[in-house]
Amino acid sequence: MKQLFFFMLIAGLIWACGETSTEKTNGTENTTAQTEVKEGPDGEKIYKQYCITCHGLYGDMGASGAFNLTTSALSLDERVLVITNGRNVMTPFKDLLSEEKIKAVAEYTLKLKK
Numbered sequence: 301m302k303q304l305f306f307f308m309l310i311a312g313l314i315w316a317c318g319e320t321s322t323e324k325t326n327g328t329e330n331t332t333a334q335t336e337v338k339e340g341p342d343g344e345k346i347y348k349q350y351c352i353t354c355h356g357l358y359g360d361m362g363a364s365g366a367f368n369l370t371t372s373a374l375s376l377d378e379r380v381l382v383i384t385n386g387r388n389v390m391t392p393f394k395d396l397l398s399e400e401k402i403k404a405v406a407e408y409t410l411k412l413k414k
């Protein structure tokens with residue numbers, strides 16, 4: 301009977317220690333989750349979905365008079381404006397894409413420049 305009591309006491313102590321250490325690990329897991337960086341929208345993916353029909357995969361296809369993006373001299377802000385409001389044959393994207401996505405795809409078109 302005495303032995304069983306001791307066993308229970310030790311088991312209880314081990315259980316108590318185990319409990320505190322799991323709490324500690326949970327605490328560190330939470331901090332790493334909070335510092336995780338959120339990624340913005342993928343400009344390349346958006347370009348391939350909405351723009352290649354006229355501009356082509358490399359920006360130089362020029363279907364229906366689309367401007368050659370590899371030679372475009374427009375700044376990022378000017379590109380955002382053209383994509384948002386459209387220009388002549390090019391359709392506006394303000395109803396299709398969020399501001400954040402338009403900026404991401406505009407940034408991607410800058411990379412097509414040769």
Ligand code: HEC
Nearest residue numbers: 350351354364365366367372373374379382387388389390
């Ligand atoms: C319906 C065909 C079409 C689609 C789809 C299209 N464009 Fe255009 N884009 C054009 C045409 C045509 C022009 C030239 C407009 C003009 O002559 O004023 C143009 C011009 C541009 C310009 C201005 C270039 C310059 O230097 O003046 C940018 C930037 C541009 N497009 C980006 C995009 C992006 C990014 C997408 C996808 C979100 C896209 N376009 C989708 C047809 C299209």
